Amino acid sequence: MKFAPLLLTLLLISSCGTQKRKIEDNSIYEPKGEIAFTSNRNGNNDIYIMNVDGSNIRNITNNPALEYGASWSHDNKQIAAYSNRSGNTEVFLFSTDGLKITQLTNHPEQDVLPNFSPNGEQIVFMSNRNGKSRSVYLMNSDGSNVTFLTDNDLYEESPSWSPDGKQILFTRQIRDVSDTSHSADGEIFIMNKDGSNPKRPTNKKGYDSGSIFSPDGKQIAFYGASNETWDIFLMNPDGSNIKNLTDDTIECYSPAWSPDGKWIVYTAGSKNVYNLYIIHVESGEKRQLTNNEFRNEAPSWSNK
Numbered sequence: 001m002k003f004a005p006l007l008l009t010l011l012l013i014s015s016c017g018t019q020k021r022k023i024e025d026n027s028i029y030e031p032k033g034e035i036a037f038t039s040n041r042n043g044n045n046d047i048y049i050m051n052v053d054g055s056n057i058r059n060i061t062n063n064p065a066l067e068y069g070a071s072w073s074h075d076n077k078q079i080a081a082y083s084n085r086s087g088n089t090e091v092f093l094f095s096t097d098g099l100k101i102t103q104l105t106n107h108p109e110q111d112v113l114p115n116f117s118p119n120g121e122q123i124v125f126m127s128n129r130n131g132k133s134r135s136v137y138l139m140n141s142d143g144s145n146v147t148f149l150t151d152n153d154l155y156e157e158s159p160s161w162s163p164d165g166k167q168i169l170f171t172r173q174i175r176d177v178s179d180t181s182h183s184a185d186g187e188i189f190i191m192n193k194d195g196s197n198p199k200r201p202t203n204k205k206g207y208d209s210g211s212i213f214s215p216d217g218k219q220i221a222f223y224g225a226s227n228e229t230w231d232i233f234l235m236n237p238d239g240s241n242i243k244n245l246t247d248d249t250i251e252c253y254s255p256a257w258s259p260d261g262k263w264i265v266y267t268a269g270s271k272n273v274y275n276l277y278i279i280h281v282e283s284g285e286k287r288q289l290t291n292n293e294f295r296n297e298a299p300s301w302s303n304k
Contacts (some may be wrong), residue, residue: 035300036050044064056078074120118164134155135152136170158171164217170189172186221234261281273293
């Protein structure tokens with residue numbers, strides 16, 4: 001009996017330690033950071049920023065023109081997006097407080113879908129300035145030294161970077177010349193940052209796009225055709241081990257990873273009503289962040 005108090009003390013210490021681990025695990029489980037996205041809730045497409053729980057939504061562009069496709073700078077102080085506020089579709093930088101605007105491109109053709117490199121020194125974007133079709137271009141983050149990385153007649157879109165900044169993901173439409181329906185099969189490609197050594201990790205039926213590396217570089221998230229709609233998929237960088245992450249009955253597209261790689265934010269909806277959701281990659285838990293009758297889409301997660 002004289003050992004009972006000692007045993008009770010050890011049990012209490014063990015219990016407290018277990019409770020502490022649970023609390024710590026829960027804090028790690030919760031997402032952090034901010035999410036930028038495009039919404040037409042004010043009658044036109046603007047760039048908005050909100051907390052990861054959907055609170056504190058603010059419009060940082062607030063202009064009658066179109067703004068679309070947000071990408072966070074390395075220090076989270078600026079967002080690259082494209083806009084037609086200058087009369088043509090160009091790439092702009094917007095400070096996250098909405099006070100400073102810088103136009104980066106100035107070309108008669110359309111420049112769209114900018115994406116900051118991991119170190120913030122370069123921006124990859126899409127343009128049809130080659131006179132053929134939309135292709136992948138690269139420039140410095142101040143808009144200088146514009147160079148093309150692809151140059152062909154096939155439509156391309158959705159460029160993004162590998163975490164080490166050495167490779168670029170993008171989508172290329174592969175058309176079957178024997179198909180008279182004019183349908184296109186979108187496939188994911190990956191190439192070196194200088195445009196060399198392009199490879200095609202996907203070879204599945206339907207349109208696949210919006211590819212983006214996980215922060216550790218071990219997985220790629222993308223959206224693709226599934227049961228006559230779109231879902232968010234995961235795969236290895238070589239295209240193996242494809243997994244349907246969302247498996248939903250509504251359209252799911254435009255994935256973006258959280259900085260810790262545990263969550264993915266994406267767009268989901270139908271019939272011009274689209275809202276933003278996050279999904280926990282391991283458990284599959286889904287949370288809805290926006291809830292209105294507009295288009296809330298093209299999310300981008302802050303870098304920290």
